Amino acid sequence: MKFRAVALIVGILALSIDATFSMAEPADRMPTTNVHWQIAARELPPPLAASSELYEQIAHSPQPKIHSDSTQNGIDEAQWKKLVATRQEASNALDLDKLEFTFNVSITRMNVEGVNVFEVKPKRVRSELAHAHLLYLHGGAYVFNAGKRGAYEAIIIASYTGVTVWSVDYRTALQAPHPAA
Known part of the structure; x- marks a missing residue:
């Protein structure tokens, strides 16, 4: 019964994503003004799938003020790195065996096209x-839960659903601004 509930939720999410991409043609969504944010040398238009x-x-x-907002939570980059390192230490303590x-x-670590995967x-x-296979992208706002911690939830999912799970151990900020996967 639990599996059917999970399958139903995944199905609904898949349908809603499909519906989002097929709702209207991009031309139907163009704003009355052509406003794009400038970030560094890139221009970011609003997402057409919205x-x-x-x-x-x-x-x-x-446009967001990226440089002024980067310390809005009261901590600087060094403090962020310390916070990430502390949480990563806890992750490294997980005993996968x-x-x-x-x-x-069973857990197998591998590298697929330069991306670490469990x-x-x-x-x-x-x-x-x-x-069946499930692709799992761990939570953590692209900052936390790299390594073993990202595999932890995939272990639970595989155990309860009976499905093979591929957990992507994508690279995280602050060292890598964008995931490699």
């Missing part, structure tokens, strides 16, 4: 889902 209402809202919102045993899965296979694969 609803017309969201597109208009973004198109008419002021113990988690494999506890959750009855393949998490349940020991008992559901026969009806033997060919």
Whole structure:
């Protein structure tokens, strides 16, 4: 029953994403004014996949002041790095061998086209889902949960669903401004 609920939620999300991309042609969404944000040497237009209402809202919102907002939470880059390092230490302490045993899965680390990936296979694969795979991108706002911590939730998902999970260990900020995956 739990699996059906998860499958239903994933199906609904897939349909809503598909609907978002096929709602209207990009020309239908162009704002009345041609406003783009300038960030460094790049120009960022509002996303064409957004609803017309969201597109208009973004198109008419002021450009963010990136440099002035970078310390809006009261911490500087050195403090961010310390916070990330502290959380990463906790992640490195996770014992994947113990988690494999506890959750009855096998974990294989691999590199796919320069991107680190954890393949998490349940020991008992559901026969009806033997060919199914789930791509998992861990949470953490592209800053936290790299490495073993990103694999942790994939372990739980694989164990409870009986589906092989591929957890992408994408690179995170602050050293890498954009994920490699």
